[in-house]
Amino acid sequence: MWFRRRKRRSLDSADRFPSAPPDAPLLEVDDARTYFETDRGPVRAVDGVTFSLDRGKTLGIVGESGCGKTVLSRSVMGLLPKHNVIRSGSVKFEGQEIGNWGPDQMRPLWGTQMAMVFQDPMTSLNPVMSIGHQITEPLLYHFDIATGYARELAVALLQSVGIPEPERRLKQYPHELSGGMRQRVMIAIAMACGPKLLFADEPTTALDVTVQAQILDLLQTQQRERYMAMALVTHDLGVVAGRTDDIAVMYAGRLVEKAPTKILFSQPRMPYTEALMASIPKLGDAAHTRLATIPGRPPNLLNPPRGCKFSPRCAYVQDKCRVEEPPLRPGADGKHEFACWFPVGTPEGRAAFESNKKAGLAAVDARLSAETAPVEGVS
């Protein structure tokens, strides 16, 4: 093999990375901030995000493009560019602080402790390396095993991700596979060294809907069988609805709501989550149902608005929101966290909405027009 092999020669990774006390969460992110320096000032891509993830759990991270969800997952993985990045906050993996580790320190962790599946299976595989080469690379790097055994493992991995004729595939190159097959190969590579944490960053966005269902099912089975923690990063609320334990909603670099999946869908507290759900066309609705919209667009992260970042587009906005930024704090039940002064479904929220309705706010109109528009008949 032409590539470097690690000096460490052991199949057992436990001594390399001692396991933390079992009661601590696998991943703890505390007030993580990632800014990118530009000529016009820092872009606050991730601006104070706190969450934790246990083994065997699935967290959905949802947000629109530019909300910082990908930068967040790359920050945790330590995959950011070297220059012009300002990071702060803490990232703890099995109780150990890894937030300030460089690539050389992170390398033993990549693959064996945490792995990532990227959005575009076309560009994330190396086009001039055979599939077999790419799957055996992490195995040979991390473990002291013979090349022949690594190939056997690779065949088993390809089989486990549902690729037919795995022996033949080992000799093929990425361009010979379809998009869905490539994403399966990516998943096999990510699974190769048995990571404890998997980041799936928009794993199905580039795929067709029938293939998307297959890949999501595959990720779910792998996550359950291997008892991994999985963070599923996506813009599609439908993707995370049936497949996650908890969901975190991101807006403008911050988490604005975090709750167990069922609670989030049944009683969203943050107006952004509510508006996002209302704007999705649903198959259960009749044709020509008018959709609720969110007026305006996400803020510029170079110069975000004062107070709550969503306030310029919010139907519940009050003067307080424009001045003071609400913290992410748990509601009455302790599990459901949201960052809002006037949460949806509470007396304060209703009062705020009513007063905005009287004042004729644009965001309120957008909501109401969808509710009151007559549903046209179908010819």
Next chain:
Amino acid sequence: MAGSGTAHLRPRDETLLRLENLIVEFPTRGGGKVHAVTDVSLDIKRGETLGLVGESGCGKSTTGRAAMQLPKPTSGHVWFDGTDLTTLHGSSLRRARPQLQMIFQDPISSLNPRRKVKDIVSEGLDIWSVGGKENRRGKVRSLLDEVGIDADAALDRHPHEFSGGQCQRISIARAIAMDPKLIICDEPVSALDVSVQAQILNLLEQLKSRYGLTMIFIAHDLAVVKNVSDIVAVMYLGKLCEIGAPDELFQSPTHPYTAALLSAIPVPDPEAKPKQLPGVGGEVPSPLNPPSGCRFRTRCPRAAERCAEEEPKIREMRPGHYVACHFPLEVDDVGVAAPSSDGAGS
């Protein structure tokens, strides 16, 4: 599915656009042919929106483009407002084309980055010298207002200064500038975020009712197509599978492929019932060498010998609901097809 036939076509004098036995093939270097669209017949009445759905590579965009004669179909007829566009050439085709306009998927790359918004929107008007110069300037302003762009701020700016959603609004203004009879929207919202997608879909509906536009709406997202369409056609590998009114088609699909598509959609509702419809494994076969008989048979849970030998013809299952399948699903097989939307939304 994936069959041919014309049983679903309506009388010619009622329709604005009628595609008859459309075939589009592209030659490959090896001497083979990509069978992009094979014997597809479709029609659209005035003021109607036809939704065209299917996975990537199923020929939905090619069908839309063939209707515009971009490129001309290999064979078949495109009847538009009483004339067969496939027989037109040169200047007569040029004269017919302003009646058909297109809106593309990627709003940013479909606008010329080096031109100003006012020039982009008025290009068609300038070419055809519609009205006077002053007149055209006023028209551009009113078009931009119509699509929700502040004309004063936008006229002298370039596309890169706008967001994806705004660029799509500008594309829409450009498309309606020539008062077309038909607009072909090729995945107009798939590059946009959900909140912006809702704005654009509402805008299209609004323009449609104001101008009585006829639209072909091509998309892979079934929920989006259902929201805007009056009639929906499902395509697979260059063939039509099923045609019907959206509510009926999604409530009780009769083609196994439609059912599979519906079961594969991730529903934004954690309480959604587990899949009741048969899903499909595998992937779409190559259009270079499509399967014999029914093209869906290689992935179809109901495929039998007959499907390999005989291509299913399109036939009427229920009034206005057509399917091309030897063994269509009955209502009982389907159970509750469309998932309820309770729980999501306000």
